Amino acid sequence: MTDLPTAPRATTSQAAPDTPVFSTAAVVASCVGFVLIGALQALYGPAIPAFRDEFGLSPSAAGLGLSAHFIGGVTGVLLFDRLYGRLGNRQILGVSYLLMAAGAAGFALAPNWPAALATALLAGLGFGGIDYGLNQLFAVGFGNRSTAMLNILNAHFGVGAILGPALIGVIGSEHYPAVFLGFALANLPLLLCLKGVRDRTPPSGTAAETEAGGGGSVLGRSLGSVLTAFVALYVLHIGIEAGVGGWEPTHLETVGYGAGFAATATSVYWLMMTVGRFLVAPIALRFSAQSIITVSCAGMTVSLLLATVPGFAPYAYAGVGLFIAPIFPTGLPWLNKAAPQARRAGALVIAASMVGGVLAGPTLGKAIEWSGIRAVPLLLCGVSALCLATTLWLIRATRTTPARDTGAS
Incomplete structure (x- = not known):
C-alpha cells in the first residue's frame, strides 16, 4: 500500500516528529480537566433550586444558566479554533483553564442574576476551549491509539458529570457557591502540567493521523x-x-x-x-x-x-x-x-x-x-x-x- 511509505515524507517538515504530544503527567492532567468540564456542565441543574431562592427566579429564568454555559461553549470552540495553529497549544489550554476558573468563581460570587449569567458565559468559553483543544490534540497526538485515548478522555467527562451532582446532593444546593469556588480552584494546578503538552502538533493529514487503521x-x-x-x-x-x-x-x-x-x-x-x-x-x-x-x-x-x-x-x-x-x-x-x-x-x-x-x-x-x-x-x-x-x-x-x-x- 502506498500510505505506509508516504507517511514518513509527510512528517519530514516537522521539527520534532518523534516528540510525543503529551507527557504522561499531561495525559493525566487532561483526563482531570475532562472530569472538571463534565462536573461543571452537570452542576447547574442540581443547583437550580438555590438559584431560584436566592435570585427569585422562575424555572425558565433559572434554566438560562445552563443555556449561557452552552452559548459560551459553542463560542469557545469556534474562537479557539480560529486561534489553533496561531497560538501554541499551551497558551490555548492555559487561557481556557483560566477562563473556566474565573467564570466558575464569578458565578459563585455573583451579586445578581445578570452577573451570574455573564460569568456562566465566561466559564462556558473556557469549557469550549478545553473541550475543543484536548479533543483535537488527542485526535492527532497518539497515532493508531488516538481513538482509544479519545474514548478514555471522554469517559472522564462522564465521571465528572456523575460526581458533580452527587457533590451538590451531599453538600446541599444552598451551598452551591462553595462547590463552584472549589471547582474554580481545582483548575489552577492543571496549569502546571501544561509544560508536558507539545506546543505545536502535526497538521491534519500527517502520519499522526494516517497511522490509524x-x-x-x-x-x-x-x-x-x-x-x-x-x-x-x-x-x-x-x-x-x-x-x-x-x-x-x-x-x-x-x-x-x-x-x-x-x-x-x-x-x-x-x-x-x-x-x-x-x-x-x-x-x-x-x-x-x-x-x-x-x-x-x-x-x-x-x-x-x-x-x-x-x-x-x-x-x-x-x-x-x-x-x-x-x-x-x-x-x-x-x-x-x-x-x-x-x-x-x-x-x-x-x-x-x-x-x-x-x-x-x-x-x-x-x-x-x-x-x-x-x-x-x-x-x-x-x-x-x-x-x-x-x-x-x-x-x-x-x-x-x-x-x-x-x-x-
Whole structure:
C-alpha cells in the first residue's frame, strides 16, 4: 500500500516528529480537566433550586444558566479554533483553564442574576476551549491509539458529570457557591502540567493521523457532503443523548415506574455511557472507527425499540447509554482521516454537538406534544435509525480507493 511509505515524507517538515504530544503527567492532567468540564456542565441543574431562592427566579429564568454555559461553549470552540495553529497549544489550554476558573468563581460570587449569567458565559468559553483543544490534540497526538485515548478522555467527562451532582446532593444546593469556588480552584494546578503538552502538533493529514487503521480521505468535490454528514451524525446522536437524559424519567413514570426508580434508572444510563467509553478503548485498538460506530448506532436503535416495551424499558435505556458512548470520541479520528484538508472540521462537529444538545429539548418536546410521552423511545429510535443510515453513507463516501501507482510501493 502506498500510505505506509508516504507517511514518513509527510512528517519530514516537522521539527520534532518523534516528540510525543503529551507527557504522561499531561495525559493525566487532561483526563482531570475532562472530569472538571463534565462536573461543571452537570452542576447547574442540581443547583437550580438555590438559584431560584436566592435570585427569585422562575424555572425558565433559572434554566438560562445552563443555556449561557452552552452559548459560551459553542463560542469557545469556534474562537479557539480560529486561534489553533496561531497560538501554541499551551497558551490555548492555559487561557481556557483560566477562563473556566474565573467564570466558575464569578458565578459563585455573583451579586445578581445578570452577573451570574455573564460569568456562566465566561466559564462556558473556557469549557469550549478545553473541550475543543484536548479533543483535537488527542485526535492527532497518539497515532493508531488516538481513538482509544479519545474514548478514555471522554469517559472522564462522564465521571465528572456523575460526581458533580452527587457533590451538590451531599453538600446541599444552598451551598452551591462553595462547590463552584472549589471547582474554580481545582483548575489552577492543571496549569502546571501544561509544560508536558507539545506546543505545536502535526497538521491534519500527517502520519499522526494516517497511522490509524481504516478510512480514506475524500475528494474535494465530495468534501462538503461528507462534512455535512458528520455534522448531522453529531447533532443527531447528541440529540438522542440529551433526549434520553431529559425524558427517560418522565417516560418511565408514565409507564408505571416510581419516581425514585425512574431517577435511579436515569443515573444508570449516564453511568453506562461512562463505562462504555472505558470498555471501548481496548476494542478501538483492534477495530476501525467505522465498525465501532456502525455497531453503536445499530445497538442504540435496537435498544430504543426495546424501550417501547415497559418491562424492558429501564434496561433498554441502560443499553442506549452503553452503545451511544463511543460515537462522539470515535468519530473525531475518523473525521480527521476522512477530511484532512478541512482544518476546521473538528471544531465544526464539536460545536454542532453542543447545538444538538440545545435543540434536543424544545424539538423533542414539541414532538411529544403531538404524540404523547409513551412515544418517546419510538421517536428517539427514528432519530437513531437516521444516525445508522448516515454512518453507512459515510462509510461508502470515505472508503479508501486503490491509489494510482506513483512509484512508492
